[in-house]
Amino acid sequence: MTRLDSREAGYEIGDVVRQGDGYTIHRAQELSTGAPCFFHRIAVPPSLSSTGEQAAVATMRRYGLLRAPRTPRLADGWVSPENICGVEFKEAGIPLGLDNNPFKDQVRAKSDLFEDTLHLMVALNRCNIVHSALTPQCFITGRQGKIFLDDTGLDRALVRCVRSDQQSQFTLANNLSGLDIAQWASVVLLLHTGEPLIAQTLGDKWDAYELEQAVKKLRSHRLGDDLTAFFERCLNGFIGVAPLYDSAADALKAWQTGKLGSLIK
Amino acid sequence: MIPTSEAWRFVAPLDETNYWEDTVAQHLVTEHRAIRRTFSAAVSGDEAAMEEIVSQVRLAAACNPSALPRVYQLETLEGGTSVIFEYIEGRTLEDLINHEGCKKTLHFCRWAIRLVGELAELRRSNVCFERLDATQIVIGDCEQLRVHHRSPIGSPSPEALERSPLLKRLHQLPRIGVYTASSQVDAAGERKVIATLLLQMICASTKQDLDGWLAKSPRPEYGHNGIVSQLIERVLQGEFESLDRLQAELRTMHEAEAGRHQKEMQAQALASAPPPPRSSPATTVGSLASSAPAPTPRRTASPAPEETNPWAAPAALPTANNDPAPRSWGVAAAAEDENPWAAPPAGAVGPTADPPSAGPRPDPISASSSPTIGRKVPSGKKPPIALIGAAVAVVLVLVGGYVLVDVLRSASAKPNEKPTAVIKAPASLNVKAEERIRFDARGSNDPENATLSYKWEVTAPDTTSVIWTKPSDRVGKDTRLFLTTDGEVIAQFMKPGTVTIQLTVSDGISWSDAVPLTFEVTPAF
Numbered sequence: 001m002t003r004l005d006s007r008e009a010g011y012e013i014g015d016v017v018r019q020g021d022g023y024t025i026h027r028a029q030e031l032s033t034g035a036p037c038f039f040h041r042i043a044v045p046p047s048l049s050s051t052g053e054q055a056a057v058a059t060m061r062r063y064g065l066l067r068a069p070r071t072p073r074l075a076d077g078w079v080s081p082e083n084i085c086g087v088e089f090k091e092a093g094i095p096l097g098l099d100n101n102p103f104k105d106q107v108r109a110k111s112d113l114f115e116d117t118l119h120l121m122v123a124l125n126r127c128n129i130v131h132s133a134l135t136p137q138c139f140i141t142g143r144q145g146k147i148f149l150d151d152t153g154l155d156r157a158l159v160r161c162v163r164s165d166q167q168s169q170f171t172l173a174n175n176l177s178g179l180d181i182a183q184w185a186s187v188v189l190l191l192h193t194g195e196p197l198i199a200q201t202l203g204d205k206w207d208a209y210e211l212e213q214a215v216k217k218l219r220s221h222r223l224g225d226d227l228t229a230f231f232e233r234c235l236n237g238f239i240g241v242a243p244l245y246d247s248a249a250d251a252l253k254a255w256q257t258g259k260l261g262s263l264i265k
Numbered sequence: 266m267i268p269t270s271e272a273w274r275f276v277a278p279l280d281e282t283n284y285w286e287d288t289v290a291q292h293l294v295t296e297h298r299a300i301r302r303t304f305s306a307a308v309s310g311d312e313a314a315m316e317e318i319v320s321q322v323r324l325a326a327a328c329n330p331s332a333l334p335r336v337y338q339l340e341t342l343e344g345g346t347s348v349i350f351e352y353i354e355g356r357t358l359e360d361l362i363n364h365e366g367c368k369k370t371l372h373f374c375r376w377a378i379r380l381v382g383e384l385a386e387l388r389r390s391n392v393c394f395e396r397l398d399a400t401q402i403v404i405g406d407c408e409q410l411r412v413h414h415r416s417p418i419g420s421p422s423p424e425a426l427e428r429s430p431l432l433k434r435l436h437q438l439p440r441i442g443v444y445t446a447s448s449q450v451d452a453a454g455e456r457k458v459i460a461t462l463l464l465q466m467i468c469a470s471t472k473q474d475l476d477g478w479l480a481k482s483p484r485p486e487y488g489h490n491g492i493v494s495q496l497i498e499r500v501l502q503g504e505f506e507s508l509d510r511l512q513a514e515l516r517t518m519h520e521a522e523a524g525r526h527q528k529e530m531q532a533q534a535l536a537s538a539p540p541p542p543r544s545s546p547a548t549t550v551g552s553l554a555s556s557a558p559a560p561t562p563r564r565t566a567s568p569a570p571e572e573t574n575p576w577a578a579p580a581a582l583p584t585a586n587n588d589p590a591p592r593s594w595g596v597a598a599a600a601e602d603e604n605p606w607a608a609p610p611a612g613a614v615g616p617t618a619d620p621p622s623a624g625p626r627p628d629p630i631s632a633s634s635s636p637t638i639g640r641k642v643p644s645g646k647k648p649p650i651a652l653i654g655a656a657v658a659v660v661l662v663l664v665g666g667y668v669l670v671d672v673l674r675s676a677s678a679k680p681n682e683k684p685t686a687v688i689k690a691p692a693s694l695n696v697k698a699e700e701r702i703r704f705d706a707r708g709s710n711d712p713e714n715a716t717l718s719y720k721w722e723v724t725a726p727d728t729t730s731v732i733w734t735k736p737s738d739r740v741g742k743d744t745r746l747f748l749t750t751d752g753e754v755i756a757q758f759m760k761p762g763t764v765t766i767q768l769t770v771s772d773g774i775s776w777s778d779a780v781p782l783t784f785e786v787t788p789a790f
Binding site: 063069076077 | 272294322
């Protein structure tokens with residue numbers, strides 16, 4: 001039996017996958033099983049108090065609850081004097097974007113892609129996590145063309161904790177779920193239209209004609225679907241017909257409780 | 266090897282078999298739960314068996330499909346070999362099926378379809394199942410299917426063992442779970458597993474005639490025309506060589522059903538649109554003057570069956586070819602017998618609400634008995650005829666004056682002339698499929714020099730696909746009708762064939778005549 005001096009020694013750490021303000025993500029391999037994983041290293045300021053450390057651990061525990069399929073698993077985590085480390089098991093793939101847009105490839109039904117991304121966003125919210133920075137790049141296409149959640153926002157949440165000595169404030173308790181819903185809706189819109197959404201002439205971009213075309217297309221994919229109605233409401237919110245956050249949040253709540261039909265006019 | 270006891274807290278024993286012992290573990294920092302499985306083969310000191318276990322664990326950890334539990338760590342201590350698995354929370358499919366209160370048949374169908382997809386994905390990841398039943402499927406968060414790993418493993422058939430030496434060898438070893446990372450496991454056995462599971466799910470949940478129940482499903486892709494039952498039957502007959510083909514067939518069936526349903530819905534929408542005003546003997550003065558209550562309008566009668574039976578199939582058109590159940594039309598038909606379009610709402614003035622009637626005139630006796638114009642009056646108290654005549658005269662004078670003023674105004678103003686659409690194109694267009702072609706409509710003009718907007722439309726054939734792009738945009742739109750204010754447009758025709766497009770321009774008041782352009786699109790290669 002070999003005792004380990006450092007928890008990091010259980011992993012073979014490879015190249016840097018992504019780097020941000022105060023955090024680094026490496027590709028890694030868990031040595032005992034040979035499982036590929038991703039190693040998150042969050043730099044700790046020298047003046048980190050025990051409160052900040054506890055806040056980081058509490059935030060990490062919230063991410064540990066994320067159990068939905070096609071989301072990263074937080075397999076391991078620890079706090080050392082220099083770093084806060086987390087190890088995620090997740091799929092490697094190509095981030096979504098206008099270059100890698102499965103909505104345009106027409107390999108899979110758009111309604112399925114729409115539903116998949118919504119499931120991933122809802123899975124985060126169910127763990128009381130508000131991502132707060134959803135972009136197409138947070139999702140990836142895996143080996144079989146399915147969509148996985150790649151970026152859960154763990155790094156940014158931990159960085160906020162160690163710098164503010166407080167737990168992440170981006171939670172459902174703080175009524176911020178509408179933020180994710182709006183961002184998710186804009187991600188889906190962006191991928192669905194295949195055009196960058198420029199806010200300068202929002203009225204020109206999404207006038208009644210465009211909305212009608214979008215809704216018509218969605219309805220042709222899946223008739224009478226609750227999700228289509230939900231998306232329609234998000235679209236309405238997006239173009240300013242209804243208050244964005246309120247209508248989208250109402251729609252999501254109704255969808256989760258299976259009462260969306262009552263919202264359809 | 267790495268000791269995991271530093272990071273995990275072992276909570277309680279969970280399960281025990283001849284081969285392994287499970288314990289619930291919890292990570293000290295992230296607090297997510299897992300299962301530690303300790304193998305008795307390692308305890309017995311069988312080196313070969315232990316190596317097999319370790320190699321299988323590593324294989325499972327490396328392939329790691331999303332519907333299976335993940336393998337976190339492997340621990341080999343002097344006492345034995347343990348592996349840390351992901352613990353899956355949720356209710357098993359068996360629980361849901363057996364639960365009396367849970368009859369969400371729609372969900373079962375949806376899960377059945379998803380299960381086929383998930384298993385196909387697992388097979389592509391080199392994971393096959395020797396046995397799978399409803400106790401091993403867990404419905405977790407977001408109603409996603411996961412495969413549970415705690416159930417005991419059954420034995421493969423002797424024939425399968427004879428056919429596959431690898432399966433035979435694997436069967437002799439203690440295994441880490443229900444799955445075996447080998448593509449050589451009998452595929453026919455797996456098909457049977459899937460078909461049995463689907464049948465188990467659907468039949469147990471319905472406990473009634475399958476086709477009869479499926480016909481009531483509001484979702485065409487999951488229930489219409491017994492699509493699932495057809496599929497199961499074909500699977501049981503061994504029609505599909507692989508799960509890929511099964512999934513492809515499923516997709517084809519979905520699309521066909523969805524297309525058929527869409528046409529039905531469109532036809533239904535057309536049929537349910539309000540009919541044009543028609544002549545009817547009942548829409549006359551005489552019927553309004555009667556004291557009988559107005560019949561129920563059709564719009565209020567038709568939703569009734571939907572309220573009583575929300576699971577009813579979409580109403581089919583009541584034609585001779587498409588019979589099955591004009592149930593939801595029953596009330597409407599009854600209402601029609603009562604002539605629901607007969608009367609305008611009470612209080613409406615007859616001549617304005619009533620279109621010019623070409624039908625038979627009303628009963629002269631009843632009409633003459635109540636000479637009022639559409640308004641109910643108490644019987645026995647007739648309004649003075651002079652007063653009515655004066656009111657009619659005032660209305661005529663007002664209307665006549667308005668028409669006169671309008672005619673004078675229009676005579677003095679210069680009428681708007683419609684613009685002219687012009688497409689600049691070479692005499693012989695040589696267009697290849699998927700090639701970007703620029704069309705120029707800047708030669709279009711308007712006599713009043715108004716700003717023009719352009720409508721491009723593909724008129725033939727119906728099956729072609731075209732992407733329109735503004736010159737200033739990078740990404741185009743896949744639509745047959747394209748509106749723009751730019752004089753130029755770039756088109757990309759995706760399929761070869763003879764294509765006709767047409768341009769119409771508008772000056773904001775009137776549209777020009779359509780200018781068609783027909784050309785041949787040749788294949789890209």
